[in-house]
Amino acid sequence: MARSANSPLEEFREHPSFHLAFPVHDIEATRSFYVDVLGCGVGRSSESWLDLNFFGYQITAHRVLESEIPLTNNVDDHDIPIPHFGLIMDWEDWHRAVDHMVYIGAKFLVEPHVRFKGLVGEQATFFLEDPSRNCLEFKAFKEAADVFGT
Numbered sequence: 001m002a003r004s005a006n007s008p009l010e011e012f013r014e015h016p017s018f019h020l021a022f023p024v025h026d027i028e029a030t031r032s033f034y035v036d037v038l039g040c041g042v043g044r045s046s047e048s049w050l051d052l053n054f055f056g057y058q059i060t061a062h063r064v065l066e067s068e069i070p071l072t073n074n075v076d077d078h079d080i081p082i083p084h085f086g087l088i089m090d091w092e093d094w095h096r097a098v099d100h101m102v103y104i105g106a107k108f109l110v111e112p113h114v115r116f117k118g119l120v121g122e123q124a125t126f127f128l129e130d131p132s133r134n135c136l137e138f139k140a141f142k143e144a145a146d147v148f149g150t
Contacts, residue, residue, distance in 0.1 A: 016090075017057060017087065017088040017147070018088070019057070019058045020058075020059045020060070020083075020084075020085045021059070021061075021080070021082055021137070022059065022060075022061060022082070022083050023061075023064040023082050023083060024061040024063055025063070025065070025066050026063070027045070027047065027049070027063050031045075034054070035052075038054075040052045040055070041148055042150070043148040043149060043150055044116075044120070044149070044150055045150075048063045048073060048074075049063065051148065053148040058147050076116060078113070078115070079110075080137075081110075081127060083135070084127065084135035084136060085135075085137070086127075086136045086138050087137075087139070088147060089138060089139065089140045090140060091124070093140070094139065094140030095140075101126070106128060107129075108126050109127040109128055109135060110125070110127035111126060112125070112126035114142075120146050120149040121146045121147075121150075122146070123141045123146075124140045124142075125138070125139040126138055126139075
């Protein structure tokens with residue numbers, strides 16, 4: 001698929017990393033499997049979600065009830081769609097991507113904002129939805145080393 005000359009993808013200075021968020025039924029069982037069986041590191045977490053270093057990629061487990069069809073999980077006072085996947089971008093590239101999305105009139109599922117301000121893991125994020133209702137997150141960390149910070 002050809003990209004237009006105005007594509008924000010053409011302007012990335014750094015190759016983005018992959019991010020995936022997925023539903024789980026038990027945070028502690030998930031932690032045990034990913035840490036004890038696979039050897040993944042743990043990043044930030046709460047009672048309802050868990051960031052993991054999945055071989056250099058950030059994956060986030062979000063707890064849902066077994067009977068639920070996951071829709072959203074509250075993170076820093078925003079309803080975050082579950083499941084979703086996306087890119088972890090350079091801070092400046094993320095801001096250029098936001099400018100581009102605003103310029104072309106893209107409809108944000110979750111408006112661009114910065115969460116965890118002043119904390120380890122401070123990050124800028126926005127969400128889009130594709131025509132099949134798949135949710136995509138585009139985020140950037142204020143400090144790139146904080147992707148897996150706690």
